[in-house]
Amino acid sequence: MAEGLLVKKDIKSLDFNELKEFMQSRGEAAFRAVQVYGWMHKKLVQSFDEMSDISKSLRNALCNECFIDSTCILRKQVSKDGTAKFLMGLNDGNKVESVLMKYKHGNSVCISTQAGCRMGCRFCASTEGGLIRNLAPSEMLGQVYEIQRTTGERVSNVILMGIGEPLDNYDNVIKFIKMLSDSNGINISQRNITLSTCGIVENILRLADEGLAITLAISLHAPSDSLRRMIMPVANKYSIKSIIDACRHYIEKTGRRVTFEYSMIKGTNDGSGHAMELVYLLKGLNCHVNLIPLNPVKGRMGSRPGAENIQKFKLILEKNHINVTIRREMGSDIDAACGQLRNKDKGGKLHENICEE
Ligand code: SAH
Numbered sequence: 001m002a003e004g005l006l007v008k009k010d011i012k013s014l015d016f017n018e019l020k021e022f023m024q025s026r027g028e029a030a031f032r033a034v035q036v037y038g039w040m041h042k043k044l045v046q047s048f049d050e051m052s053d054i055s056k057s058l059r060n061a062l063c064n065e066c067f068i069d070s071t072c073i074l075r076k077q078v079s080k081d082g083t084a085k086f087l088m089g090l091n092d093g094n095k096v097e098s099v100l101m102k103y104k105h106g107n108s109v110c111i112s113t114q115a116g117c118r119m120g121c122r123f124c125a126s127t128e129g130g131l132i133r134n135l136a137p138s139e140m141l142g143q144v145y146e147i148q149r150t151t152g153e154r155v156s157n158v159i160l161m162g163i164g165e166p167l168d169n170y171d172n173v174i175k176f177i178k179m180l181s182d183s184n185g186i187n188i189s190q191r192n193i194t195l196s197t198c199g200i201v202e203n204i205l206r207l208a209d210e211g212l213a214i215t216l217a218i219s220l221h222a223p224s225d226s227l228r229r230m231i232m233p234v235a236n237k238y239s240i241k242s243i244i245d246a247c248r249h250y251i252e253k254t255g256r257r258v259t260f261e262y263s264m265i266k267g268t269n270d271g272s273g274h275a276m277e278l279v280y281l282l283k284g285l286n287c288h289v290n291l292i293p294l295n296p297v298k299g300r301m302g303s304r305p306g307a308e309n310i311q312k313f314k315l316i317l318e319k320n321h322i323n324v325t326i327r328r329e330m331g332s333d334i335d336a337a338c339g340q341l342r343n344k345d346k347g348g349k350l351h352e353n354i355c356e357e
Helices: 016-025 030-041 056-065 137-151 170-180 201-208 225-231 240-254 272-282 307-319 340-344
Strands: 072-078 084-089 095-103 106-110 114-116 131-134 155-160 193-197 215-219 258-264 287-293 323-326
Touching (some): 095 340, 106 137, 137 155, 137 170, 201 240, 272 307, 287 307
Parallel strands (some): 155 193, 193 215
Antiparallel strands (some): 095 106, 114 131
16 A cells, blocks of 8 residues: 555444444543444434534544545435335445335334345346445445434334345444444344345354344245246355255244245246245244235346235245235335336446356
């Protein structure tokens, strides 16, 4: 690195212990870390100037050495049902999406974990331009914080189901979850956090050993490897059996029920035979199936099955004692399928797409 070139520290990506060490290394008392962490992660300020109980000289020093990530809301679309979709601007000009869903039990925010995605699922809008880059913990936190700030209402649930594959950005995602649930910060219960993955087996196994109480959701979308490979290129790398074995380990280690997401694509994975195959696959596993009627994306694979077909599929699972729900449609009038808003805004360029065969 060129001498004299100062790379500023992303202070909002430091967890509480790292911030404490950083403050101590600057000769500051440990309680300063409590204050500065609280300003960023509880009061959600975006500048050092707002930290009114910190001396001007320390604020200036921090400002010279660090930056506070300023992920911001560029655009907001509100659906008739109150669901709001946000186009978020990152510091370097990249854009991602987040969604706010209002439920009786509280406000849920769905966040993006990467700018773009390299998983290549054939029906999905988020992967069209490939992966641009991973998001930092500060950029994932920023999506939650900005939505809480703009609504003035507490976010109680966070879902990692926006653009990107969370387990392809493992370290940053784990740090984000720990910071999100830190009582020194915004303090969202891990039980109210759901991570959705297309099934990167080695990282499901790592996640099981992290000691987190989050819900794991697996994007299964097919009951057999051959069909899954037609829908999701990642299935060329991991078999369904290896994913289910990893889920079994997750259930044993965490005691938590796993969710299987099943996006229903007309004439592809929505038959009674597929439902029976799914029953055999999941029988005896502590799990729940969430059927997602496909949200068709222009230029991508598939259309949505009729409502009776979806009901019929659900009934077969129910009769065979598999817990099942149909995802309630929210915000379908505002391009609810993730990635569509960003694509409209001519988001990312084409980058790597490693899972494509
Ligand atoms: N990479 C993660 C998060 C992706 S989005 C994962 O694969 O799980 C969350 C869920 O929405 C996934 O199950 C994904 O397959 C599904 N999904 C994406 N686009 C969709 C669409 N157009 N219609 C229905 N489901 C979709």
